[in-house]
Amino acid sequence: AGDGKDFGGTGGMFNTGTAGPLRLFQSQLSGQISWLLPFALLGAAGLLLGLRRKQSLTDKHKESIFWLAWLLPAMGFFSVAGxxxxxxxxxxxPPIAALTGAGWVELFNFNRNLDGWKKWLLPVGxxxxxxxxxxxxxxxxxxxxxxxPIAVGAVGIGVSLILCLPSNTRxxxxSAAAVGGILILLAAPLFWAATPLLYGGNSMLPEAGPQLISSGNSGMPGQMQGRRQNETQDGTQDETQNQPQDQPKTQAAGQSKENVDAKLLAYLTDNNTGEKYLFATTxxxxxxxxxxxxxxxxxxMGGFSGSDPILSVDKLKQMVANKEIKYFLSSSGGPGGGxxxxxxxxxxxxxxxxQAEWGTSIENPVGGMGMNGSSTLYIINP
Incomplete structure (x- = not known):
């Protein structure tokens, strides 16, 4: 699934497609956010119809411009971001939801009032x-x-045809057709949004979609992406490719509670004398x-990935002096992270x-983020 061959897309880093004006409509991203984007854009156009240069802006116009001023720059950024x-x-x-809801009301009023060519905007949308x-x-x-797909297509086409019926239609x-139309458009994104709850997923870099059913929720994002890239175009798994070993379901590497070193934890707990932090790590x-x-x-101390310099020496000295922390657990990257x-x-x-005092009962307990290296525990008393 999501092989990226449509609209010129490829997987890209973290499966985000290829930069370009249609990036949000490529298979890698369309299922994550773009379900209602076509309707939202048409709805925004409907909301701004009739706006004249010298005409005072109504609240409807101001609010529509506000949401567009949010949506369009964000679309532009994600279309080119590396x-x-x-x-x-x-x-x-938020802007897609707001413009879809407000736009649906506006386009429905056009259709219900048989407002010339504007009445066609709702069925077209x-x-x-x-x-x-x-x-x-x-x-x-x-x-x-x-x-x-069949249900969405059948209902969507059916209600659109009803909205195209002659003016003497009740x-x-x-009204029922218009409501049914917007509800059927919500069915697929509702299912997509539920997939992480139904099938688990990577809590560090979450995504939604049926690929979670067959991915096995393997460890880190690179592993999951590698698995997805080995799928054939029809979504089946290519068994000839080497697959990464699955991690426990719904757990990313470095996140499982089983990644806690019991002996280290016991040592730190027994030797804690009231410090705020059990220990500091990378x-x-x-x-x-x-x-x-x-x-x-x-x-x-190194933030999310270990490379962020979030702590100064003076601040750390103060924390040690205030007896907020005394143990520092390092990996090969150093105890201070970035x-x-x-x-x-x-x-x-x-x-x-x-190390004999605190040991390690699992391999590389401080690796996190998939990093490997030896571990060292330091103590600094005030």
Whole structure:
């Protein structure tokens, strides 16, 4: 699924497609955010119809411009951005939702009032968005079958035809068709949004879609992407490719509670004398496992990935003096993460705890984020 051959797209880093004006409509991203984007854009056009240069802006016009001023720059950014994760697209959700809802009301009023050529905008929007949703759904027929695409297509086409009926058609029928049209457009994105709850997923870099059914939710994003790239165009798995070994379902590498070193945890707990932090470590990928396991505070001195210099030497000195922290667990990247000055200060002023005292009952307990390396525990007393 999502082989990226449509609209010139390729997987790209973190499966975000190829930069270009149609990037949000490529298979890699369309199922993450773009379901209602065609209808939202047409709805925005309908909301701004009749706007004249010298005419005072109404509240409707102002609000429509506000949402467009949010949506269009964000679309432009993600169309050309070189690095981002799929879940960043959530920032497009509010303007798409607002313009879809307000636009539907405006286009429905055009259709109900038989307002000249404008009455055709609602059926055009429904049938166009229906076609786009079928395009998004079909590559996943192996995982979800053809029931949902057929239902979306049948209802979408049916209600659009009803809205094209002659002017003597009862208003109640038009109203029911318009409501049915917008509801069927919500069916597929509702299912997509539910897939992480139904099938699990990567909580570090979340995504949605039926690929979670067959992906096995393997470890890190690169592993999941590699698995997806080994799928054939019809969504089936290419068994000739080497597949990464599956991690436990719904857990990303470095995030599982089983990645906690029991012997290390026991040592740190027994020797805690009231410090706020159980210990400090290189990155959030290591710290979070101990936080989840114990509910206690653990400091990630290098931020999310270990490369962010979030802590100064002076601040660390103050924290040690205030008895907020005394243990520092390092990996091969150094105990200070992205700050070499912090690393040097810890090594100079800290005392290395003999590994025999705290041991390691799992391989590389401080690796997090898939990094490998030896581990060292330092203690600094005030």
């Amino acid at each position: 690095f981002f994760h799929q879940y960043y697209l959530i920032m497009l959700a 429904l049938i166009g968005t229906t076609a786009f949703e079928i395009y998004v759904l079909l590559p996943y027929k192996t995982q979800i079958g053809l029931g949902l 208003t109640s029928i038009r 990155n959030a990928g290591t710290a979070e496992a101990y936080i989840i396991k114990t509910g206690k505070a653990v400091m990630a 700050n070499s000055e912090v690393t040097a200060w810890i090594i100079k002023n800290g005392k290395e705890v003999p």
